[in-house]
Amino acid sequence: MKKFLAFGSLAIALLIGGCSGPDSSSSDQISAGQESTVSDLTGVWSDKTVETVDSEDTWMEAVITEGTISIDWVSDGGDTRWIYWVGTFDSKIEGALPQKVVSERNAEETDTALLASSDDTKEFTFEDGQLSYSQSALGQTRKIVLEKQSAGNGAPFSTSQEESPVVEIVDSGFGQNGTFTQGVVIVTSTGERSVGEFVTVSVNFLGAEGEILSTEEQVESFNWVGQELVLPISFLTDRSDVTVASMDPSVTLSNYGGGEFWSCPPCRF
Incomplete structure (x- = not known):
């Protein structure tokens, strides 16, 4: 019964915001006037700390490792998870921000997942310490914004090689x-x-x-x-x-x- 209720809350969130949809793939050149940075995106990301998140009990959480990104729908206070996306990911990016990373979906991991995106690729944008992507369903599209919760190596997150202590x-x-x-x-x-x-x-x-x-x-x-x-x-x-x-x-x-x-x-x- 617990999972049924959790699935119902997710269904409402999906109707409002969407589950999956086509994403464009591009490699736009960034203005040369912007400062170049080296960013390591490995770690845990979530939209739970973003003001636009729909519910305190339902959020999206991404885990980025070297070469892979996996995104789950999380509900019921973190007790229930559904796969949304599993794919390739270049976790270390270099150059002026914003930067775009195109992920290729892992069909073996997602084809049988009820709430997974069916897109072949998904484009992510990294800028100002946030990772974003588009999500579409039922003719509606919204932008999902994730913020880093912890670094993959247990150290504080840094988007540059030199940063003042926090x-x-x-x-x-x-x-x-x-x-x-x-x-x-x-x-x-x-x-x-x-x-x-x-x-x-x-x-x-x-x-x-x-x-x-x-x-x-x-x-x-x-x-x-x-x-x-x-x-x-x-x-x-x-x-x-x-x-x-x-x-x-x-x-x-x-x-x-x-x-x-x-x-x-x-x-x-």
């Missing part, structure tokens, strides 16, 4: 009372790539000679751009003669709690 340490400090030291690190989200990702703050508590007395970690996640997270990090020693002189915090970011590494100089209280 998480920063705003402030930090500590206080010691006997054998107990309480540290606090404040970090902020400075870019959309950090939303939904895990932030791991690591702190080295240092002695008077700069020696590491202890290394402690705390993990949190960002919910919106500009959010500040206050992460308490404590250190307990069994020696009353141990004095913490400074703390050295660093921060990593990824969808698994680790990734690119940025650090700040030792922060003194």
Whole structure:
């Protein structure tokens, strides 16, 4: 019964927006005045974070690997999936944006799928961090826009070879009372790539000679751009003669709690 209801919600979405249709294939030349970039599109993409998505319970999700793209209709809060597209895909593209990628459908994977597109090819456009394609049925066509949710290698998504960090340490400090030291690190989200990702703050508590007395970690996640997270990090020693002189915090970011590494100089209280 659960799957029947989920299929009904998908059918309504299909009637409104369409399921499949002809896509044009082109290799339009991009203006030479635009900046050239190298983009790795491998990872998980979804229209769930796009404002135009029809329902919070039904969305489209694409998984791109080296040479392949697969797109599913997802419903019932993620419990139910139907294949929409499986085909070839050039995941690494180079040149000025926008870029177009033409995917050839894998008939063996899609011919027996109830909600799969029957098109032989489908054209995708990558621009401004979004991947889009057309979807048509019953004489209606709509544009589907996907945004990257996570990178294929577990690292934050980057559309260029050099990009500023999207998480920063705003402030930090500590206080010691006997054998107990309480540290606090404040970090902020400075870019959309950090939303939904895990932030791991690591702190080295240092002695008077700069020696590491202890290394402690705390993990949190960002919910919106500009959010500040206050992460308490404590250190307990069994020696009353141990004095913490400074703390050295660093921060990593990824969808698994680790990734690119940025650090700040030792922060003194």
